[in-house]
Amino acid sequence: MKSKITLKDIARELEVSISTVSKALKNSEEISRDTKEKVQAFARLYNYKPNNIAISLKNKRTKNIGVVIPDIVHHFFTTVIRGIEKYANAKGYNVIVCLSEESFDKEVINMEMLANGSIDGFIMSLSSETQAKKDFNHLKEVMEQGIPVVLFDRITNEIDCDKVIIDDKLGGYLATKKLIEQGKRKIALITTDDYLSVSKARGQGHRKALIDSGLEVDESRILKLPTMEMDEERIRSFFDSIEFDAVLCVNEIFAVFSMRVALEKGLKIPDDVAVIGFTNGLLSKYANPSLTVVAQHGEKMGEISAQMLIDKVESEKEEETFQTKILEPTLVVRDSTIN
């Protein structure tokens, strides 16, 4: 049995991009006659079948959905997967998960691998490196090949596709308002650098709530870590450097650790320090005191993403329209804030 030749193989052999091969096989006017002839001759020689992708989508579906996410350490992504599985399984689809581990290269490699006939479409949340680089060619490429993509949570405006996000700005606003209402005035924010779309939006909501309440934004009370990864030392020394009576964190791990530091300092929660995190996960629920959080409704987000993707996969329409669904975050009030 002769192994199947792929777009990627042709691209490598002829030293052109996958995108060029794809366009040449479609007889695109963007590609020179010379290149088109070369690509088409090569494809014929090796019996290339425009395989599993554009054409096969019409003839035969794999009934598999590819999910590419940054990590599974954060509970949020595991709940999104649960939602995707739930909807997809009910519709007879299997789910394949690949992790980018916040790496641009891994994201590209995973997508190329899955786009090679294994899946009908992608559901993905961008790696932090992709958001920092702003290079989305790998997304454009699969979409050009007729593979639909749904982005959730960490999205980009530079790609036209279906998107599902939570109103992160509102989440940051609601949480900060809650703390202000409880009489807190020295509210610390532990977040990441702004290139991460969700952190940026949450920070904006936080600022807006402060300003709306006539409070000043004290930059020294904002800690921006390079990624969502835990850095105990930096968080500890941040708390040593400021006065604070409340903490808002962009994930639940930062928040639960902030509670620990506060308790170690002999502070009472929520009386001396109130704490709110993002993500309604197991950590928040079983922390002691239990943690008030901005629920991101990950399972719902997963279900909607799967629904949007499967609708596109099964749609017979030629023309494409895209929509962005915005879910509303809700505050789940527990013992780390005053009830």
Add this chain to the structure above:
Amino acid sequence: MKSKITLKDIARELEVSISTVSKALKNSEEISRDTKEKVQAFARLYNYKPNNIAISLKNKRTKNIGVVIPDIVHHFFTTVIRGIEKYANAKGYNVIVCLSEESFDKEVINMEMLANGSIDGFIMSLSSETQAKKDFNHLKEVMEQGIPVVLFDRITNEIDCDKVIIDDKLGGYLATKKLIEQGKRKIALITTDDYLSVSKARGQGHRKALIDSGLEVDESRILKLPTMEMDEERIRSFFDSIEFDAVLCVNEIFAVFSMRVALEKGLKIPDDVAVIGFTNGLLSKYANPSLTVVAQHGEKMGEISAQMLIDKVESEKEEETFQTKILEPTLVVRDSTIN
């Protein structure tokens, strides 16, 4: 292009279970002659091929590893994935993850999908339903097709393949001994039914430690839940029904919840009640008090699994030898036991 027929398709068409189709195709004596003939005729008619991987493996490797695990809610499995990714990526392999969600059918469907040319080998931990059913035909099938399999954590003795486990009996023993040394005599155990191999072994270690210390095994202090899934109500009423001065749990979620129930009862941890769980995850680390655990070394387990699998994939040897690697659990002592 004719679409390929799968086990799932045959099962659906003939209205039998996937397990029945799989056994019928193997001519199993468990299946009636009538059903076997029906299934085999159907498979012939639609040109069912158990997969093309055996041949293609010789010609071309995919450089992908398929990982099939029960869930990603428990931190243990996420750490194993991290270990697999680490080793596999360094060797130039991608990792594809599929979740069985503790379902036999999903495990079979996922394996069949991946075995269809997408991966070079499997790393897997059995679903609870598979362990309960003791049906391992889907494993036998892929192995007969030349696809190597490495089982980790939840394994079976009925399949000859490479395996990586932790000495769970020793883990249960060490934890229980620790509690006894601290003067605890009424040690509760929260586990699952014995069909789950890891729970069974942990329970055996627990018993051995009690007996070695001249203590009696009081069955009323053992709660066996049907699965690893959280059941707050049953755990609460279990604690209402017994006297206890220590708790050992087979996962960290049960353990952290047990601490909460103890605290609600006004008991002091660790003085009135000491608690130990399995899995050294985020929950244990950030719980308050922090939780003493039996570390299962998931990342190490993942690395070793990946190494064993890749060695098999890249081996030129014809004859097969299998080994089982047993890792030693270690006790990570924190504030939920006396230091």
